[in-house]
Amino acid sequence: xxxxxxxxxxxxxxxxxxxxxxxxxxxxxxxxxxxxxxxxxxxxxxxxxxxxxxxxxxxxxxxxxxxxxxxxxxxxxxxxxxxxxxxxxxxxxxxxxxxxxxxxxxxxxxxxxxxxxxxxxxxxxxxxxxxxxxxxxxxxxxx
Numbered sequence: 001x002x003x004x005x006x007x008x009x010x011x012x013x014x015x016x017x018x019x020x021x022x023x024x025x026x027x028x029x030x031x032x033x034x035x036x037x038x039x040x041x042x043x044x045x046x047x048x049x050x051x052x053x054x055x056x057x058x059x060x061x062x063x064x065x066x067x068x069x070x071x072x073x074x075x076x077x078x079x080x081x082x083x084x085x086x087x088x089x090x091x092x093x094x095x096x097x098x099x100x101x102x103x104x105x106x107x108x109x110x111x112x113x114x115x116x117x118x119x120x121x122x123x124x125x126x127x128x129x130x131x132x133x134x135x136x137x138x139x140x141x142x143x
Contacts, residue, residue, distance in 0.1 A: 004018070004019045004021075010036055010110060010113055010114075011036070011106070011109075013032075013035075013036040014032060015028060015029060015032040015033055015036060016028075016029040016032050016070050016071075016087070017029070018068055018070065018089065025091050025092060025093075026091070026092045027066065027068055027089040027090065027091055027092075028089060028090055028091075028092065028095050029070060029087050029088070029089055030047055030065065030088045030089060030090050030095070030098060031043045031044050031047050031087055031088060033095065033098075033099060033110070034046050034047045034050065034102065036110070037099065037102050037104035037106060037107060037110055038102060038103075038104050039104075047088060050101070050102070051065070051088070054101060059101070061090075061094055061097045061098055062098075064090060064091065064094045065088050065089070065090055065094075066088075066089055066090075066091075067086040067087065067088055067089070068086070068087060068089045069084035069085060069086055069087070070084055070085065070087040070089075071083075071084055071085070072085055095114070096111060096114070096115070099111060099114075
């Protein structure tokens with residue numbers, strides 16, 4: 001995977017994101033999302049239990065989860081070793097379904113931020129495209 005790792009902030013909390021250039025899609029660390037939304041001390045344990053429950057209920061969204069190698073998010077010494085660790089991630093189109101299963105009070109705020117805000121990845125892309133359009137660096141070709 002040809003990837004670029006970035007951090008997006010939701011209400012001041014980090015969410016690790018990977019851009020997969022080959023598939024042309026973003027992948028989001030579900031561990032980070034769960035930790036931010038549930039305010040859990042250990043997002044990984046919370047996600048593992050939730051994932052187990054979803055599988056038992058027959059929720060097929062979990063099958064779209066992929067483990068990608070990301071730097072550690074917990075700030076522990078191991079993050080400074082330069083290694084990347086397997087982290088459960090969902091593509092942009094699947095993250096909403098998983099977030100809706102969380103019993104968190106700020107789920108709606110997250111989904112608004114994720115899907116509509118200029119602070120989202122799509123929002124930032126739109127802003128860049130509009131600025132290119134307005135600067136006349138981007139021109140439409142007509143046949």
